[in-house]
Ligand SMILES: Nc1ncnc2c1ncn2[C@@H]1O[C@H](COP(=O)(O)OP(=O)(O)O)[C@@H](O)[C@H]1O
């Protein structure tokens with residue numbers, strides 16, 4: 436089986452998931468692997484001790500398992516992908532069975548950071564969105580969907596999200612094949628990427 440892996444990275448709130456959703460809508464036969472699913476469990480964390488675990492450091496992820504799962508998919512083997520709960524800060528008891536497909540979209544904060552993942556990717560994209568916009572999006576999303584308070588979002592952003600972005604995410608721009616300004620609503624950029632993936636898929 437000839438498989439192509441497309442990696443999408445960018446800061447928190449940059450629009451990665453939105454880009455993934457739009458690509459998958461255009462290529463319903465693709466599968467998405469979100470790096471968020473590979474977060475290590477930290478169930479002791481809550482809104483009052485949000486800094487007790489640094490979710491914006493490469494060590495926060497089970498990279499070994501993610502690399503193993505991506506290698507299996509690339510080799511045409513099915514995987515059981517972990518699932519993650521952002522409210523409880525822990526891995527869910529259930530996994531998701533994923534059959535291999537020819538187009539695999541991999542997204543997450545550190546997908547270009549880890550060389551082993553980088554080397555598996557056939558196309559590397561970086562979603563580039565200014566930090567003030569990312570912060571506002573994150574504030575709204577984390578309160579609405581991830582059970583957070585304004586105070587915990589601000590504390591986490593200032594102390595770990597922002598430094599993590601500059602230390603680990605922004606430097607990975609140099610590895611990207613394409614940089615997408617503003618993310619999921621950049622129709623022209625998405626158009627080009629979707630057409631490219633279609634061309635690649637037709638050749639597989
Ligand atoms: N270009 C955009 N304009 C306005 N809102 C956007 C845009 N892209 C994403 N969003 C919104 O911002 C939030 C974060 O986007 P998301 O795709 O989840 O980012 P990420 O996966 O990088 O954290 C979501 O609520 C999403 O609907």
Ligand SMILES: Nc1ccn([C@@H]2O[C@H](COP(=O)(O)O)[C@@H](O)[C@H]2O)c(=O)n1
Pocket residue numbers: 446447448451471474490491520521522523524525543544591596
């Ligand atoms: N339990 C967790 C796990 C992660 N985070 C934050 O999520 C961000 C990554 O997700 P995006 O969809 O925004 O890319 C990351 O910046 C972590 O700080 C969290 O708050 N709690």
